[in-house]
Amino acid sequence: MDNNNLLIITASNGENLKLATRFKEASQKLNHSSEILDLTNYNLPIYNPRKENKNTIPDQIESLSKQMKSRSHWLICAPEYNGSIPPILTNTIAWLSINNEDFRDLFNGRPIAMATFSGGGGMELLLSLRIQLTHLGAQVVGRQLMSNYNKPAKDESIEDLLARLMQMQPLKC
Numbered sequence: 001m002d003n004n005n006l007l008i009i010t011a012s013n014g015e016n017l018k019l020a021t022r023f024k025e026a027s028q029k030l031n032h033s034s035e036i037l038d039l040t041n042y043n044l045p046i047y048n049p050r051k052e053n054k055n056t057i058p059d060q061i062e063s064l065s066k067q068m069k070s071r072s073h074w075l076i077c078a079p080e081y082n083g084s085i086p087p088i089l090t091n092t093i094a095w096l097s098i099n100n101e102d103f104r105d106l107f108n109g110r111p112i113a114m115a116t117f118s119g120g121g122g123m124e125l126l127l128s129l130r131i132q133l134t135h136l137g138a139q140v141v142g143r144q145l146m147s148n149y150n151k152p153a154k155d156e157s158i159e160d161l162l163a164r165l166m167q168m169q170p171l172k173c
Helices: 015-029 059-069 087-097 123-135 155-166
Strands: 005-010 033-038 073-077 111-117 145-147
Touching: 005 015, 005 059, 005 155, 015 033, 015 073, 015 111, 015 155, 033 059, 059 087, 073 155, 111 123, 111 155, 145 155
Parallel strands: 005 033, 005 073, 073 111, 111 145
Antiparallel strands: none
16 A cells, blocks of 8 residues: 555535635645545445444445555544534444454554534534544544635645645554
8 A cells, every 4th residue: 555645525515615626726736645435425324233244344434444444544624513413424334344254454554634614613523533443543634624604715725734634654453
């Protein structure tokens, strides 16, 4: 795996997808290979521990997991939903965490940055997501990007967040 490649994960097909596209364009200017993973293109069932087990993991989870494993660094662009993480992202993480023996396997040691375009401010999302990603063993970049209609993301902030993320090395855990 090349340590100079980026997966930009978006948990909405609106403003956060636009923000993800800006990150992709900026990463290419900085000579990083990048691609966008739009979670709204997947129709995963709701994870329910009473009904789901290893035999009923949706086929899409294996392809998502392979795509995510193939990229050394991730950047998550997500809106704030009800003061927390959007359901589509939480559900995806729940499915991914049961896809391996170790629920942290996909996240452990991986450099991850966070950004949001959110009508509700976004701080509660960023705090909640930081807690979850840290629990999963990720190296979460200290700086984050919070934007909205009144405070659009600046190109310099996007480039700085990318620079901080891409200088981090994945840990071998």
